[in-house]
């Protein structure tokens with residue numbers, strides 16, 4: 249049986265998919281003090297009509313601020329339906345928000361159809377990182393923004409240098425970094 253047939257390996261350990269049964273811990277208000285959604289979303293620098301994908305939105309810790317930051321459509325995307333249900337409740341009055349379930353290494357979105365892709369504490373959980381980054385590259389328009397938020401509090405933390413090398417090998421260049429070495433938002437542009 250292949251990994252795909254077996255389904256995602258859920259767990260809190262490194263490399264496993266963060267389980268929806270622990271979704272509430274991602275919404276703990278104390279998290280705002282260390283990984284502020286306001287500062288994180290502001291760091292992406294979205295235009296007023298930006299079309300945005302939040303890849304691996306989980307229960308939507310960042311999503312309400314994200315949908316408020318643009319008049320354009322925002323796709324909340326996650327592997328787990330249970331995560332999306334919680335995220336959807338948190339953005340239910342936002343007309344431009346849509347929820348989609350799927351695997352980040354096979355995005356059901358058109359080529360160059362987005363202005364920004366935002367991914368927070370997810371990449372380390374994705375077994376096919378190369379496939380996911382190729383997909384992000386495909387769906388972003390030229391000059392679009394790929395924003396990656398990482399925190400060392402997450403068991404799947406990716407250091408900035410490692411992330412930059414990984415993302416650069418899939419056709420992006422680093423355009424800016426906000427935050428610290430242990431907690432940052434890195435902005436990449438397709439090259």
Ligand SMILES: C[S@@+](CC[C@H](N)C(=O)[O-])C[C@H]1O[C@@H](n2cnc3c(N)ncnc32)[C@H](O)[C@@H]1O
Nearest residue numbers: 266274304305306309326327351352368370373
């Ligand atoms: C640690 S949680 C982070 C959730 C949210 N970004 C946050 O910071 O609160 C990781 C999320 O990524 C999702 N995820 C993991 N692998 C994925 C994949 N291959 N495709 C889409 N989502 C995935 C999980 O289901 C989970 O909701």
